[in-house]
Amino acid sequence: MLKKFSSLLPKFNFYNILGVLLVLACSPSIDRTPYKELRELAFETEYDDIGIQNPNGKTVVYGIIMDWPTQREIVTLATFLSGDASLFLTSGASFIGGGGRESIKKSSVRLIHKYAYLWKQGKKVRWTPNPDLDQVRFFFLTTQGTYYLEDTVSEIDSDTSTLTPIFDEAQAVISEIRIEAEKEKDDDDE
Secondary structure (H helix, E strand, C coil), X not given: CHHHHHHHHHHCCHHHHHHHHHHXXXXXXXXXXXXXHHXXXXXXXXXXXXXXXXXXXXXXXXXXXXXEECCCXXXXXXXXXXXXXXXXXXXXXXXXXXXXXXXXXHHHHHHHHHHHHHHHHCEEECCCCCCXXXXXXEEEEECCEEEEEEEEHHHHHCXXXXXXXXXXXXXXXXXXXXXXXXXXXHHHHC
């Protein structure tokens, strides 16, 4: 194996090797940040974990999670009926909990109340797929399992997707999180 590999090296010039190394070094890695674990924890949240009573067989959407690929990284927004909302980025940045802040709580609950009905249009998942670089995905955590809907980033950006309204509402939650994060940062600076 080593002989095969070393015989390939002379065929690559310095710039080919440098290019490959740059791509490997500069690509965001979800393995070096808490992103993967935080995302998994969000998906593992059960309705009773957030204080929702047993719905006696009725399907209740208690959380909506959005995976949104941006130009540089994946952004995952996790919102729950309790008002909790968290934001995880593959770069490692995160904002966890949010429900203690009234503006975030209202925005998170509004998102779920307004778009919970979409779970019926979704596909049921047995396991959670990894984020996709071309698809915006919405996962609906229900008392009967997890369902998801997806569309391309370009369709959502061009306002031709049926998911554009829920995407816009999710952006409102992200905006509230950013405002609160800035307030925290300003308080820490003082």
